[in-house]
Amino acid sequence: MSNEKIITILISSLVLSASVLASENTIDQQGMLATSGGFDGPTQNDTLNTVEDVMNADWLVDGNKVTLIGHITMSLGHEQYTFADKTGNMTIKIDDDEWDGQDVTPSDKVKIVGEIEKNDSANAVDVDWIRILNKR
The missing domain is CATH 2.40.50.200 (Bacterial OB-fold)
Structure with a gap:
């Protein structure tokens, strides 16, 4: 196998690996957003309540x-x-x-x-x- 083919295969593998990692990271971030919570109540400046x-x-x-x-x-x-x-x-x-x-x-x-x-x-x-x- 020529050096050019080996380099092409390595570059393709790296691009594919980076793409898979990026999509997994996106899924994890979306999962974290969906399960995060927080305070549900009035704020200091919340004076409009009637x-x-x-x-x-x-x-x-x-x-x-x-x-x-x-x-x-x-x-x-x-x-x-x-x-x-x-x-x-x-x-x-x-x-x-x-x-x-x-x-x-x-x-x-x-x-x-x-x-x-x-x-x-x-x-x-x-x-x-x-x-x-x-x-x-």
Whole structure:
């Protein structure tokens, strides 16, 4: 076998080995991401936690984070819903992929985490995350 063929085979083997190692490393990283956890609770600056807080905060801009606990009382269509807590109600938007397989009824108490989305000067919340706190 010529030296050129040996070198070609060695280089091909190295490239193939590097590719396999890289794909295994990616799988391990993805596995770690899927199993990692963290704190699920309020932050130091989390002062927007009722409908009244959100609706009365004129200083809010798109992207401000909010955490609300209450009930989804009605579907308005096109991923829009009415959300209510003890202080009032407001419109929220929940993309179809945010439900995470959960079936929610108006009697279910839910926690939503999202961002302010102002439309026509009304404060609304674009939901990033929703969880049922108690199913009735």
